[in-house]
Amino acid sequence: MTSNVNSAPDLSPSFKAYDVRGIVGETIDATIVEAVGAAFVDVLGLAGKTVLVGGDMRPSSPEFIDAFAKGAAARGGNVSTLGLISTDELYYACGALDAAGATFTASHNPAQYNGIKMAKAGAQPVSSETGLKEIQAAAEAYLADGSVPAVETPGTVAQRDVLADYAAYLRQLVDLASIRPLKVVVDAGNGMAGMTTPAVLGDQLLPGLPLDIVPLYFELDGTFPNHPANPLEPENLRDLQKAVVEHGADIGLAFDGDADRCFVIDEKGEPVSPSAITGLVARREIARAKAAGEDQPAIIHNLITSRAVPELVQHDGGRPIRTRVGHSFIKAVMAEEGAVFGGEHSAHYYFRDFWNADTGMLAAMHVLAALGEQDRQLSELAAEYEPYVSSGEINSEIEDKAAAVARVREEYEGDDVAIDDLDGTTFSATDGTWWFNLRPSNTEPFLRFNGEAKDRPTLDALRDTVLALVRA
Incomplete structure (x- = not known):
């Protein structure tokens, strides 16, 4: 038009x-x-x-x-x-x-x-x-x-x-002043994090923090001359991964173009899954809410987040709530349940203290605080939150997506598999060894597979069996 x-x-x-x-x-x-x-x-x-x-x-x-x-x-x-x-x-x-x-x-x-x-x-x-x-x-x-x-x-x-007030508000929510010194590589992708990172984590507007920020692509440039500002694609993380290792940094942070999502890289240059970040931040927010007298603080997670998240939430005395994928669903359930925090596999993180909205910077600050309040490296800390092996999202181009799901359902239906249709179709082994979800795209001829298992051989066998049925 x-x-x-x-x-x-x-x-x-x-x-x-x-x-x-x-x-x-x-x-x-x-x-x-x-x-x-x-x-x-x-x-x-x-x-x-x-x-x-x-x-x-x-x-x-x-x-x-x-x-x-x-x-x-x-x-x-x-x-x-x-x-x-x-x-x-x-x-x-x-x-x-x-x-x-x-x-x-x-x-x-x-x-x-x-x-x-x-x-x-x-x-x-x-x-x-x-x-x-x-x-x-x-x-x-x-x-x-x-x-x-x-x-x-x-x-x-x-x-x-509003930049100075925004920065001051985030610092009020997460105190980084007393953490151990950290070297942090930040890839802004020529997006808005090139402006917000110096304001929030640097000394541009507020007193300095014990953070040595190594900037990558902080120049605001909407033509994206270095790489697309989409950290969900692995190739767009490569510069950050390389820089973290070269600089001997403690952590790397990658933001998308409008800086509402944040992805995390450990000191070895390896990505930390958004599910692990969800678990880490959830643990901190549950503890803070309980210290304030709240009983069983609610944590939102979408249905393709790792099963480790609801397990951890329950272990820590929180109340996990599973929802559909998508920020409008998450925000609605956050409000309905009075949830303290919500996380998605796509690296959107939602906070009650941020009007139930998503903010990549506040999530990053929680990770920096968790890392800087103890002496272990990020890879060791993150391993606590990643006990399972995940497939990531695998797309199959299928015209008749309903027929493909029906083939899989016919194969897996039985007493030892639970099936639900909250968002796409989720198949879960009743013994907890694996689960997978098939979600049709609303806009493309894709059927999306996400799976998780207790170990790599189980996941590989599951993935290959399901994708063979989908693509038959």
């Missing part, structure tokens, strides 16, 4: 389940963004209220911030433009200022993309189930009309900087 007002406007190509994401100049442009800004105010009832808007380092973000502000102000929103921000900075601002907001980012997508992540006051997510569809429809109506009409009393537009 382009912004040609003579064509029937359809924003469906860029409006996704949880956010807006499109190709600049094709499915998202300044005219569209102005209409979305207006619709954001209309649908959420924000006339006369504060509306926050910022963006990441992508070349189109400044223009889009201005266009969104123009549309929002025309409909009566009092806009505070935040300039360059990480996505978790937006969540901080929406929570601390109790205001709705939007940030322009396409997360880990390539340079030609941009998009919008939106939140209500208190950092509550805006998804297709909580207003995004209505915002799309209202924006399409403005585009069809050819303009955004101003209300009788338009709103104002002013600038605001």
Whole structure:
């Protein structure tokens, strides 16, 4: 879709389940963004209220911030433009200022993309189930009309900087001042962590910490000249792994483009699984909540997180709660259950003290604290949280995904295997030796396999058997 007002406007190509994401100049442009800004105010009832808007380092973000502000102000929103921000900075601002907001980012997508992540006051997510569809429809109506009409009393537009307050708030949640000195390599991938890391972990805005930060690709550059800012892909971690070993560092941290996810590398240059990080942070948050008098603090984990997570939570006196994959589900259950923490296999980490929102930086600070409060190396510490062998996600391109799952179900159905359909289909050996999940992609012809077992031979045999059935 382009912004040609003579064509029937359809924003469906860029409006996704949880956010807006499109190709600049094709499915998202300044005219569209102005209409979305207006619709954001209309649908959420924000006339006369504060509306926050910022963006990441992508070349189109400044223009889009201005266009969104123009549309929002025309409909009566009092806009505070935040300039360059990480996505978790937006969540901080929406929570601390109790205001709705939007940030322009396409997360880990390539340079030609941009998009919008939106939140209500208190950092509550805006998804297709909580207003995004209505915002799309209202924006399409403005585009069809050819303009955004101003209300009788338009709103104002002013600038605001929240970086220092964001950094101070995170430091208040995790005290790193008294840990042992650590050498930390951080790969910002030319994304927003290049700005937030010096602010939070360095001495740019706040007193220095016992951290020797070795920066990789801190220059903000939305064309991603060094590697894509997507640490989920192993090849994008190679520079960090090499640098950790070369510098003799204690730990490596990799952030995605908008810095809401964080991946961890140990001193040997090996990745620490997000499930292990979930377990480590869960242990710290359970202990803190129990010390404050909370009985059985709830911890959220999605269904393809390692079984080690719920086992550890139960062992430590917490209450594990299993959910579907996806941040809108996690955030909803976090709120419903009053959960203290939630973790996903994709390295999204959610905190009650952060308005149930995800923040890669706060998760990183918990890992630094856990490492720096004792004398072992990270590889030894992390081994406690990785007792099982995991497959990682394996995709099979299958047209008839339902038939493939049916073949697997027919093979494995029996008294010694539990099967559930919470999100895709999960098969679990009743003796606890293995489990696997098959989830169909909603947007691609892929069936996704994730599995885990007590040892490598068991996992390899399980993987090969299941994939043979899937691909038959």
